Amino acid sequence: MARVTRLHRVEQRTRGRFVEPPLTPRTAVIWSVLAAELDRRADVALTVLDVGGGTGGFAVPLAQAGHQVTVVDASPDALAALTRRAAEAGVADRVHAVQGDGDALTGLVEPASVDLVLCHAVLEVVDDPLPVTTALAAALRPGGAASVLVAGRAAAVLGRAMNGHLDVAAALAAAADGAAGPRDTLRRRFAAEEAATLLRAAGLTVEEIHGVRVLADLLPAAVADGQPGALVELERALAGHPPYRDLAAQLHLFARRPA
Ligand SMILES: C[S@@+](CC[C@H](N)C(=O)[O-])C[C@H]1O[C@@H](n2cnc3c(N)ncnc32)[C@H](O)[C@@H]1O
Numbered sequence: 431m432a433r434v435t436r437l438h439r440v441e442q443r444t445r446g447r448f449v450e451p452p453l454t455p456r457t458a459v460i461w462s463v464l465a466a467e468l469d470r471r472a473d474v475a476l477t478v479l480d481v482g483g484g485t486g487g488f489a490v491p492l493a494q495a496g497h498q499v500t501v502v503d504a505s506p507d508a509l510a511a512l513t514r515r516a517a518e519a520g521v522a523d524r525v526h527a528v529q530g531d532g533d534a535l536t537g538l539v540e541p542a543s544v545d546l547v548l549c550h551a552v553l554e555v556v557d558d559p560l561p562v563t564t565a566l567a568a569a570l571r572p573g574g575a576a577s578v579l580v581a582g583r584a585a586a587v588l589g590r591a592m593n594g595h596l597d598v599a600a601a602l603a604a605a606a607d608g609a610a611g612p613r614d615t616l617r618r619r620f621a622a623e624e625a626a627t628l629l630r631a632a633g634l635t636v637e638e639i640h641g642v643r644v645l646a647d648l649l650p651a652a653v654a655d656g657q658p659g660a661l662v663e664l665e666r667a668l669a670g671h672p673p674y675r676d677l678a679a680q681l682h683l684f685a686r687r688p689a
Pocket residue numbers: 481482483484485487502503504505508530531532533549550551552555556
């Protein structure tokens with residue numbers, strides 16, 4: 431099984447400011463946060479680990495920016511799509527696909543070897559989020575950063591209610607785990623402070639919390655599709671500010687392993 435290698439220093443080319451891929455309401459806020467970290471370390475090619483990275487929506491742009499990215503994912507189909515996407519983008523040599531489970535990272539990744547770990551839309555589907563989060567933290571070298579995206583609890587309640595499913599909204603609002611029983615596709619959802627508490631329990635310092643898709647899922651399609659640039663800008667403007675942040679469909683936490 432591939433093991434994540436240590437940080438690679440870029441010797442033969444000058445790294446510039448990170449150029450974000452085309453931004454959507456789903457990705458703009460996350461890329462803004464990541465770009466700041468990538469720019470901060472613009473002189474090195476980072477070792478990146480994307481747990482549950484799926485088909486490579488983040489892994490491939492990061493590899494295109496010159497970083498070494500390992501994607502650990504449970505799904506062979508997702509990894510096959512990732513491998514194709516990386517080849518089409520010309521970065522097959524910088525993207526490593528590893529089939530595995532998020533809470534078994536210690537057997538797949540050398541401890542304290544990763545500069546940036548991504549775990550997007552995974553903690554809401556795993557059996558227990560704490561061992562996975564602890565494994566993410568253990569993979570990071572001291573000073574390394576974590577980008578964690580989780581499903582928001584309040585948005586799910588509002589969404590069910592606005593679609594007329596008041597009984598489901600009431601059940602979700604009352605459920606300790608923010609999930610609506612066995613037919614829910616997710617096992618849990620988070621309020622911002624709950625997600626932050628989880629990361630802190632794993633030994634990470636939470637530096638930033640943003641809402642992702644504060645408005646995007648609430649707007650009529652004609653508005654969202656008709657004014658995409660304005661929507662991205664408004665999402666970015668609202669993302670960091672409660673109460674808007676706390677109503678977002680997803681919460682993005684940027685955290686760091688203490689140096
Ligand atoms: C909703 S997708 C998110 C994909 C990607 N991170 C994104 O944000 O677009 C969840 C991914 O996590 C993977 N996954 C689910 N449980 C996992 C686990 N226990 N360990 C590793 N990957 C897992 C799934 O195969 C899937 O690719």
